[in-house]
Amino acid sequence: MAGLKPEETKQIKGMTLRRDPAREACFKVVGSDAELEEWPGMTEISRRQRIHRHMNNETGAVEIAAQCLVDFPEAPWELRMHLARQCWDESRHVAGLYRRLREIGGHKGEFPISNFEWCVTCSLDTLAARLALQNRTFEAGELDLLGQLPAKWREAGDERTAEVLESILADEITHVRFANQWLRLLVREDRRLALKIAMAVRFLSSVTAALAPQEGQLSPVGLAYEEPQNRITQVNVADRRQADFTDSEIDEYLRQSGFQPIMTSNAEG
Amino acid sequence: MPKDDRHSVSATDNFDPALFGPAPARDERFTEKRRWIDCTNFPNDHALRIIEFFHRQMNEELNGVENAAQSLADFPDADWNVRMSIARQCADEARHVQMFRRIFESRGGKLGEYPILNFQFRIIAKLGDLLSRLVVQNRSFEAGGIDAVSFAIEEARKRGDQELVDLFEMQQADEITHVRFANEFISESIRKDPRAALRVAKALTLASTAFIQVMGREAIEKVEYLTDEKGRLEAGFGLEEVKAATAQAVKRRASYESH
Amino acid sequence: MSLSVQDRAEYIATFRFIQVFLMEALARWVPQTPESEVKVLFGRHIWDLAQQADGLGKRGYELRSPSQFSLRPVDSYVELLEEFARTETTPQKIHGFYDVMLPGLAARYQNYLERTDRLLDEPSVRVVERILGEFKRMIGESEALRKELPELRLADKNWPAKLAKREASEPNIVVRRSSAAVA
Structure with a gap:
């Protein structure tokens, strides 16, 4: 796709983001x-x-x-x-x-x-x-x-x-x-x-x-x-697996989320 | 009430039971013959030749429904996608039966007027695995059909028979x-297990032996059409396979013309 | 005169083009339309239109076109589609889509059903009849929403009629191609 036109963007706290979609009044x-x-x-x-x-x-x-x-x-x-x-x-x-x-x-x-x-x-x-x-x-x-x-x-x-x-x-x-x-x-x-x-x-x-x-x-x-x-919400290991995340991706996510201590039991669940 | 086909089979038709299974059921309107030579084979220029062809083709399409349906029943554990394709094939072949019956009757034919051959069902349903059946029914008989129909389309067009052109094009x-x-199924099967190629070769050999027993050399050599290269490529044949099929057809025609 | 396989492939590919275009039109409108009920309606119908396009794309392949092949209709019809996709007000989008464009396309499908041989081309007939049934449901859903939200009704009663007139002004929208180009 071509880049966004200026009228399609908005500035907020120094960041350029896409403008909001339409909403009712x-x-x-x-x-x-x-x-x-x-x-x-x-x-x-x-x-x-x-x-x-x-x-x-x-x-x-x-x-x-x-x-x-x-x-x-x-x-x-x-x-x-x-x-x-x-x-x-x-x-x-x-x-x-x-x-x-x-x-x-x-x-x-x-x-x-x-x-x-x-x-x-x-x-x-x-x-x-x-x-x-x-x-x-x-x-x-x-x-x-x-x-x-x-x-x-x-x-x-x-x-x-x-x-x-x-x-x-x-x-x-x-x-x-x-x-x-x-x-x-x-x-x-x-x-x-x-x-x-x-x-x-x-x-x-x-x-x-x-x-x-x-x-x-x-x-x-x-x-x-x-x-x-x-x-931080508890990582939903079972459903992430169903969603085709690999075990190593789930491990990595758990690690990043500070869930290392419960990783083993959950990852096996 | 199904007709017992033993009444219409001559004593000389003792085909190899390892190659042929039982016939599919037919009602009393139909008479089955076992060999091509025993059918009503009008000469090329005979007015009824095309009418008889519609009848024969209608029954071959019925064999197509029966074979596909039999495979659905016999191989419940086959991959679901291939079962879906086979189920779809049942519907297509059934529609072809209706198409040929419609044109046959609209041109004055009466069901059962000519003998029929059920060799396709007898040969294919005898094969014990789905791979072999698809090799013979779809990749061999139906692929041959693509070539034959291309030829028939041109012939019908030359005669100005647009109704038949439309029918053949749709069938093709x-x-x-x-x-x-x-x-696709065959390639995938061989990719998963290269030994499957041996089953393919065996099935083709069995089918070809059986086919010759039914048709006789005479009928095979009379085949006039060449390979529909474009149709075969669309159908997933490799370029080398298409070239080989063409070379074989050219050789067959040369041999026929030299007689 | 009946349709050849190539004729059928061209019709089906043209219909697919329109279905994909309409799907994209609704998709474009979803973020641009303020009313959440209308976003929901369009969001649901994006999937209907995609499935219908997919069915046509598969059927086209059986008719010897490439898989999921679309054929651009005649320029005047494409211009109409493009102009319609730029419709701005919600009542015009709703009335234009459900009272004009879908019925217009339905009439083209109906015409196809009348022209093709229903036995030879039964798989296309099934696909098209299924689409027609779904169009009825989609139109019904839009009518139910209009009953629920009267503000979606169009003030200019002549607008849909004008659009319908333009839609119907091009009876034949299929661009004929050489046999090599289709296959």
Whole structure:
């Protein structure tokens, strides 16, 4: 694809990112996740806010996959079929979460939203780099999160949301898997893509650092931000395996995530 | 009620039981012959030659359905993709039966009017493994069919028989897909286990021996068509294989013309 | 006069081109369209259109074209498609896509079904009939959404009619090719 035109980009804290996708007027779009409301616990408002945020993330996932179809028309047809299928899956996730949000009394635009994943991923100029970030990083991270969340919702007595999340998890595994399989193939055919992917990962780190909350800054709901190390989710080894991560990739990820002590037992699980 | 084919087989037709299995079931409208010479073989310029051909071809296509269906039933553990292709082949061959029946009847033919040959089923279903069956049915008989149909298309076109051109072209496109999936399956089988090449060679030898018993030298030498190189390449044959098939066909024609 | 195998391959490849184009049009619109329900509708239908294109691409291969081969339609129709893909307002996208472009394409499929020999070309007939059934469902889903969200209704009632007139103005959109070029 050709590089982005200036009118397709935005500047935020010194970083050039793709401009946000369209949203209805009811939504307040903020520039970073740090500006989102994060209500603690599983109170009613916290539950609505969690689903609302997840719904927007899934909307972003539809948009990213759709934009990949637009930006890379020469990609192999089989890969485009996966992306088209992903659009369908993510759309169903949005619809399922929106239905659930309304069932528990929420509504669109009730909380601010951020399009971080879109703005970062769609700044990248190769499909391999986008798959590496969106599917293999963000969605793989969602596997870890969704590996734990259903139990948390059940604990809070919300079986219905737990079921929605479990259904989403099953689909996300397939998205991570096709990305893993295609990335291996694409990199084998063109070694230069490995560099593009490394640069994409570095770009993500830079953007994340630039948009991170300042020390001592309070969140929009007046609470201190949790330290990054406390936000690490337990790695979902079984589903990462299903998503075609190799054992050595999972080991490496566990190591980076500070999970070395539990690696052996989990990796064998 | 299936007809017992023993009534229509002469005492001289004692084919090697190692090469031929039982016939597929047919109802009483049909009479099966075992050898080509016992069929109704009109001379080239006879008005009924083409009508009889439709009937014969309809039954050969029925053999095609039966062989593919038999393989689906006999090899439930085969790779799912190849089973899908075979299931699709069942539908295609069934459609070909309907196509030939339609044109046969529209031109005045009556089912069972001519004797039929079931040698394809008898030979192929006798083979004990899927690789051998696909080698013989798809890669040998149907690939030969691609060549024959190309010739027939040109002949029909020369006669201005557009209905027949359309029919043959469609049949040919379908046969190419059948030969192609078989070629892919065969290549993959040999890649996984090079000894499979021996089974391929054995199957071809058995089929060729059996084929000659049915057809006789006379029928084989009368074959007028050459190789459809483009069709064979589309069907997944290698360039060298196509060249070899062409050389063989040229030799066969030269031998026929010199008689 | 019936269609030859090459005619059929050309029709199927042309249909595939349109299906892929429409899939990409919806994909382009997803990030650009503000209403989340519409994003969801388009996102679902991207997959429908891709599967339909895939079915046509496989059928084309059986008709002796290269696998997943697309044939660009006549220029005037491509211009219409491109212009339509630049549609900006959500009601126009919805009405244009579901009330004009899909029914227009459905009419072309119907015409193909009428022209081809349903026995000889039964595999194409199956693919096309399946697509037609799915079009009905897709159109039905868009109508349900329009009932749910009346703001998606189009103020200019003449707009779809004008678009439909243009869509129908080119009855034959298939570009004939030499036999060597197709195979």
